[in-house]
Amino acid sequence: MIDYSKFPQKNILCVDMKSFYASVSAVDMGLDPLTCYLAVVGNTERPGSVVLAASPALKRDFGIKTTNRLFEIPDDPRIHIVNPKMSLFLKVSVELTKLFHRYAPSTAIHTYSVDESFIDVTGLENLWGSPENIAEKIQINIKYNFGLPCTIGIGPNMLMAKLALDLESKSAPNGIAKWTYDDIQHKLWPVQPLSKMWGIGKRNERTLNSMGIFTVGQLARYDLKLLEKKFGIMGNQLFYHSWGVDCSELGAPILEGQVSFGKSQILLRDYKDENEIKAVVLEMCEEVARRTRTARKAGRTIQFGLGYSKDEFGGGFHRSRTIEQPTNVTMDIYKTCLKLMKENYRGETVRSISVSITKLVEDHDIQLSLFDLNGWKKHELGYTVDKIRNKFGSASILRAVSYTAAGTTLHRSKLVGGHKS
Structure with missing residues (x-):
C-alpha cells in the first residue's frame, strides 16, 4: 500500500x-x-x-x-x-x-x-x-x-x-x-483498456498486455522491479501513476521519460515519386533538428514512419534506429531516415510522414568524433541558421527542395499553427 x-x-x-x-x-x-x-x-x-x-x-x-x-x-x-x-x-x-x-x-x-x-x-x-x-x-x-x-x-x-x-x-x-x-482504487483501477489512462499509449498498452496487465489495478499490483527492468524509469512512473502519485511541479512534464521532439504531417496530395518523398522527409528532419537544438538537446534514437494512401488500402510502417553518437544535425537525422526508408519502403503511394528523435541528452554532453573533421562546423551551422530564421522568419533560409513542387515548407510557413490564419 x-x-x-x-x-x-x-x-x-x-x-x-x-x-x-x-x-x-x-x-x-x-x-x-x-x-x-x-x-x-x-x-x-x-x-x-x-x-x-x-x-x-x-x-x-x-x-x-x-x-x-x-x-x-x-x-x-x-x-x-x-x-x-x-x-x-x-x-x-x-x-x-x-x-x-x-x-x-x-x-x-x-x-x-x-x-x-x-x-x-x-x-x-x-x-x-x-x-x-x-x-x-x-x-x-x-x-x-x-x-x-x-x-x-x-x-x-x-x-x-x-x-x-x-x-x-x-x-x-x-x-x-x-x-x-x-x-484511486474504485475509480482508476477498473479502467481498461490501459490506453484510456493519460500517459499510456497504444504501444505501451500492447507491451503491458503481453505481460498480463490489462487494467490499471493490475498495473498497480505488478512487481515494481519487473516494470523497471522492462521499461526503465518509465516503469517506475507507470507504477506510481497507477496509484495516483505524481510529484512533478506545475508546468513540468508529467512523464519525464517520454520527452522527444518530432513532426508528422498529412500531405496535401498523394506522393508516389520516391525523390519527392525524400524532399519532404528532408524538410521534416530540418524542423525536428531545429526543435531539438532550440531545447539545447541531442538524441540517439531516430524514429521514422510512412503512412500509405487509401489507394494502397492504408497501412505503412514505423521504425526506429539508435545511432552511436547523439545528434541534432539535420543531415545526420536525414541519413538515418533514408536508411530506414530503403529497408522498409517498396514504392507505395505515401500520404503521411512522421519523424522524431528521442533518447535525449544535453547538447553540451555531445562528444564529437575524431573521424568527423567537420563535425563541429555542422553542429554550429545548425545554430547559426536557427538564429537567422528566428530573426527574419522561418522562410528566410530554406533548402532548395522547399522550392520544388514536392516541398511543403514554403506553403506551411504562410500558415498559423499549420493552418490558415
Whole structure:
C-alpha cells in the first residue's frame, strides 16, 4: 500500500475547453457550440482534407470525428463546414489565460496546450471558496465572457486533476469532477483498456498486455522491479501513476521519460515519386533538428514512419534506429531516415510522414568524433541558421527542395499553427 501522507495534497484544476476549435468557430458564427452541427477542416476546397474539430452534436448525431475526411461528412444543410481561423483560436486562448489570472497568480497557472490549462488554487480558499466553487466560478465566467463550454478536473496533483478531467468530468452533470487519493482504487483501477489512462499509449498498452496487465489495478499490483527492468524509469512512473502519485511541479512534464521532439504531417496530395518523398522527409528532419537544438538537446534514437494512401488500402510502417553518437544535425537525422526508408519502403503511394528523435541528452554532453573533421562546423551551422530564421522568419533560409513542387515548407510557413490564419 502507498502512504499518501508523504505525497502532495494540493488543489489543482485542469481546465479543458470542450471541442475548442469547433466551439470558437460556432460562437464566431453566432451559433450555439453545444447544439449546432459544425466541422472545422484543414481546407474546405480539398475533399480529402482532415476534420480538425467537430462540435459535440456533430460527433453525437453523425459520428464525425477528427479522424474523418471532408468527403465523409454527410451532405446535410444543417452541417456547417469551415476553415480553421488559427489567429482567432490563439487570440481566444490568450484571453482565457488572462481570465485565469483573475483567480490565481501567474506562477500558479500552466498552459498545457491551446485549449487546456492547469491552475493551482491551493491556499486560495479564503478568497474564492472551495476548489469546487473556484472551478464553478471559472466555468461560469468562461461561458459568460466567451460563450464557450468547458469541463474541469480537480485533484491533489497534476496527474489526478487530468485523470478526473478525462475519466469523469465530461460525463458529470455540471462538467466538474474531483478526485482524491481515496478514489484511486474504485475509480482508476477498473479502467481498461490501459490506453484510456493519460500517459499510456497504444504501444505501451500492447507491451503491458503481453505481460498480463490489462487494467490499471493490475498495473498497480505488478512487481515494481519487473516494470523497471522492462521499461526503465518509465516503469517506475507507470507504477506510481497507477496509484495516483505524481510529484512533478506545475508546468513540468508529467512523464519525464517520454520527452522527444518530432513532426508528422498529412500531405496535401498523394506522393508516389520516391525523390519527392525524400524532399519532404528532408524538410521534416530540418524542423525536428531545429526543435531539438532550440531545447539545447541531442538524441540517439531516430524514429521514422510512412503512412500509405487509401489507394494502397492504408497501412505503412514505423521504425526506429539508435545511432552511436547523439545528434541534432539535420543531415545526420536525414541519413538515418533514408536508411530506414530503403529497408522498409517498396514504392507505395505515401500520404503521411512522421519523424522524431528521442533518447535525449544535453547538447553540451555531445562528444564529437575524431573521424568527423567537420563535425563541429555542422553542429554550429545548425545554430547559426536557427538564429537567422528566428530573426527574419522561418522562410528566410530554406533548402532548395522547399522550392520544388514536392516541398511543403514554403506553403506551411504562410500558415498559423499549420493552418490558415
